[in-house]
Amino acid sequence: MKNHNIQFKLNGETVSLSVQPNDVLLDVLRNRLGIKSPKVGCDRGDCGTCTVLMNGRTVRSCLALAVEADGAEVVTLEGANTTRKWTQKLQAKFHEKNAFQCGFCAPGVILSATELLEKNPKASAHDIKEAIAGNLCRCTGYEPIVEAIEETVKGK
Amino acid sequence: MPISAEFEYVKPKDMDEALHVFSLYREKARALAGGTDLLVHLKEGLAKPEVLVDLKALEDLGVFKLKGDILRLGALVTFTELIESPVVKSKFPVLWEAALTVASTGVRNRATLAGNICSAVPSADSAPALAVYEAEVLVRGLRGERRIPIENWFTGPKKTALQPDEIVAAVEIKVPAKKHGGCYMKLSRYEGEDLAQGGIAVLAFSDNTYRVAACALGPKPARCPATEAVLAGSKLGPKVLAQAKDAILTELSPISDIRSTKEYRLHMAQIMLGRALESAVARLFGKGARYGAENIC
Numbered sequence: 001m002k003n004h005n006i007q008f009k010l011n012g013e014t015v016s017l018s019v020q021p022n023d024v025l026l027d028v029l030r031n032r033l034g035i036k037s038p039k040v041g042c043d044r045g046d047c048g049t050c051t052v053l054m055n056g057r058t059v060r061s062c063l064a065l066a067v068e069a070d071g072a073e074v075v076t077l078e079g080a081n082t083t084r085k086w087t088q089k090l091q092a093k094f095h096e097k098n099a100f101q102c103g104f105c106a107p108g109v110i111l112s113a114t115e116l117l118e119k120n121p122k123a124s125a126h127d128i129k130e131a132i133a134g135n136l137c138r139c140t141g142y143e144p145i146v147e148a149i150e151e152t153v154k155g156k
Numbered sequence: 157m158p159i160s161a162e163f164e165y166v167k168p169k170d171m172d173e174a175l176h177v178f179s180l181y182r183e184k185a186r187a188l189a190g191g192t193d194l195l196v197h198l199k200e201g202l203a204k205p206e207v208l209v210d211l212k213a214l215e216d217l218g219v220f221k222l223k224g225d226i227l228r229l230g231a232l233v234t235f236t237e238l239i240e241s242p243v244v245k246s247k248f249p250v251l252w253e254a255a256l257t258v259a260s261t262g263v264r265n266r267a268t269l270a271g272n273i274c275s276a277v278p279s280a281d282s283a284p285a286l287a288v289y290e291a292e293v294l295v296r297g298l299r300g301e302r303r304i305p306i307e308n309w310f311t312g313p314k315k316t317a318l319q320p321d322e323i324v325a326a327v328e329i330k331v332p333a334k335k336h337g338g339c340y341m342k343l344s345r346y347e348g349e350d351l352a353q354g355g356i357a358v359l360a361f362s363d364n365t366y367r368v369a370a371c372a373l374g375p376k377p378a379r380c381p382a383t384e385a386v387l388a389g390s391k392l393g394p395k396v397l398a399q400a401k402d403a404i405l406t407e408l409s410p411i412s413d414i415r416s417t418k419e420y421r422l423h424m425a426q427i428m429l430g431r432a433l434e435s436a437v438a439r440l441f442g443k444g445a446r447y448g449a450e451n452i453c
Contacts, residue, residue, distance in 0.1 A: 001162050021165035021208065022198070027158055043157045044196045045263055046349070057236070057265040062157075063195040064266070065188075067165050068210065112261060133348030134260020 006070035010035070011079025019066040026050045026061035029076065037077035037107040041136075048135035051108035052076045053084075058108075058115045077107040086117040090152050099148040101139035108135045113149045123153055159198045167210040174323065175298045177209050182320035185209055189217075189232055190266035192259070193275045209323075217325060222247070225331040231324045235264035235272075235282075247331050249439075249447040250338035250357050254285040256448050257342045260349040270324045273309060276316045276376070277351075283310065283377030284357030285340055287369035289329040297322040310376035335362040337440030341432040343424050345415065353416040356428045360436040364389055368433075373408040373425050382407050383429070392437045400433070401426040 007016045010033060019028060026043075029035040029052070041049035043062050050062040053075040080087040090113050093099075100106045109132055116123050116131035123131070128149045129142075137145060168174040178185050186205040188194055189212065197203035211217055212232060219230035222243050229238075238244050238255040245252045258264055258272070258281050272282045273293065283306070291306040295318055304317050311317055318324065338359045344350035355371040366387040371377040386403040390396040410421035438444030 002164055004165060021163055022159040022161060024157070024159060024195070040157070044199065045192055045259075048260065048262055051262055058262040059266050060192070060262050063192050063263075065165070065191065065195070065208075068188075068191070068212075108262075115261070129348070131261055134262045 004067045004070070006067055008069045008071060009073040011075055012083060021065070021067060023066040024062060025052075025064040025066045025069055025074075028066040029061060029074075035076050035078060039104055039107065041104070046134075046136070047105075048108040048112065048132075049105050051111045051135065053080065053111055053115065056115075056118075058112050077110055080111060080114055084114050084118070086121075086152070087111075087114045090114060090117070090149065093148040093152045094145070097144050097148045097151070099140065099144040100137075105135055105137045109137065109145060113152075116149075117153065121153065123149070125150055128153075157199060159195075161198055161201065161204050163198075163205050164207045165210065166207060167213050169213050171214055171216060171296065171325075172298075174209055174211065174214060175296060175321070177207060178323060179298050179321040181205075181207050185320075187211055187274070187323050189268045189271050190234060192263050192267040193271060211323065219326060225333075227329050227331075229269055229327045229329070231270035231326060232268055233270070234266060234268050235259075236261070238269060239264065245447070248285075248289060248329055250288060250340050250359065251282065251285040251329070253338075253447050254281045254340040254342075254355075254357065257281050257340070257344075257352075257355075263349070269327055273306075273327070274316060274318065274324060276310050276314050278313055278374065278376055279352040279355070279372035280377055281340075281342065281352055281355055281371065284355050284369035284371045286327065286329065287377060287379050288338065288357045288359045288367040289332070290367075291327050291329045293317075293324060294326045294328060295319075295322045296325045301325070303328075307379060310378070313375050315376075332359065332361070334365075335440065336360060337436045337438065337444065339432040339435040339439065339444075341428045341435070343428060351415060354410070354421050354425055354428060356425065356432045358429075358432040358436040360392070360433065360440050362440060364391055366433070366436075368404070368429070370404075370408060370425065373410045373421055375409065378407075380404055380407050387433075392433055397430055397433065401429060404429050 039049040041047035045060045045063045184206040188210045217231040293304045343354045352372040359367040368380040383404045412418045
């Protein structure tokens with residue numbers, strides 16, 4: 001296999017590295033770039049715990065090749081935390097409401113909620129449930145998560 | 157999990173370059189757009205290409221354009237783009253309604269309409285909507301362009317009319333000339349992301365003709381001509397609805413699998429047909445639920 005030199009923005013900083021065609025973005029983020037917020041869950045696009053923002057949209061980093069990130073802007077929770085308007089507000093509210101238990105799904109949920117509120121700051125409970133439908137949480141039954149996002153919307 | 161299969165990766169800058177790769181590698185080349193199916197297949201060893209051809213640098217394939225009453229959707233158009241398009245929502249509401257039921261946001265942001273019909277799984281949510289709008293698939297090869305009616309596109313489970321040296325350039329759909337209402341009704345085990353246990357799309361026209369198509373209720377998504385014939389010319393009422401429910405059983409052949417039994421699928425197909433027809437007719441007269449509100453059976 002022929003290696004590819006790729007360059008992309010990761011949390012605001014330009015990174016350059018050489019990747020193989022079959023390198024998965026999630027693995028490269030975690031194992032080579034030290035970004036640990038996206039998790040390896042189902043590894044087939046169902047659970048949402050590997051969520052990252054790519055060019056402003058949530059994507060499954062387990063279903064993207066690293067080489068596809070060439071030229072893109074990738075933001076993970078590590079970076080969203082300081083650069084996205086809604087992320088910190090959401091985190092504060094999740095924290096206040098103790099909305100997560102184990103936290104494995106948290107980075108994905110927070111990024112999905114960030115994307116939703118960037119698109120629709122007046123999101124309804126239905127919109128919220130739809131936006132996080134692809135983020136599986138095995139601890140909470142979702143109620144405190146949905147409430148935390150609702151309260152962030154209302155600015156409580 | 158790393159991908160154990162080994163392959164080369166190319167990202168052609170123009171269509172000719174891409175088509176040359178396909179003409180050279182044929183079955184050993186795979187097109188990469190959203191990758192949401194392909195990466196799963198690569199990880200599971202179901203796809204073993206020698207080369208992946210990333211189509212995302214081909215600007216022609218990003219086209220999203222309404223010209224007259226024909227909407228051209230390039231092969232790179234994602235489900236999120238469909239959902240966010242006022243044109244799709246107002247002129248092709250059944251496709252819009254179906255797009256809302258595909259997987260989840262994080263998948264829809266990358267997954268493409270063209271990819272959905274190229275994967276050609278029997279449960280493809282976009283397929284019944286494309287069938288009732290009588291879509292055409294535009295494919296390109298070195299020999300030129302072909303237009304394949306969606307009726308002839310699916311040839312079996314995960315099989316299409318696409319030749320190994322061709323790629324899908326776009327899908328075209330035409331706004332139906334007659335006044336109509338429509339509905340995509342999806343049956344799944346839970347709200348949120350799930351593959352369809354069954355799906356039925358309906359268009360009801362003001363002259364009492366109807367188009368009906370189904371997915372996950374046979375080896376491939378397909379129109380239901382016998383059901384349409386029974387309905388044609390009648391106002392929707394209990395008698396004709398009962399006849400249509402009998403008719404649809406003659407043209408469905410679902411399997412039993414992890415998501416549902418064959419018997420349950422057939423039973424629910426009749427119920428979904430009834431609800432989808434009632435919803436489509438109500439919408440035709442401006443009275444039904446707003447599109448996207450009640451699309452889960």
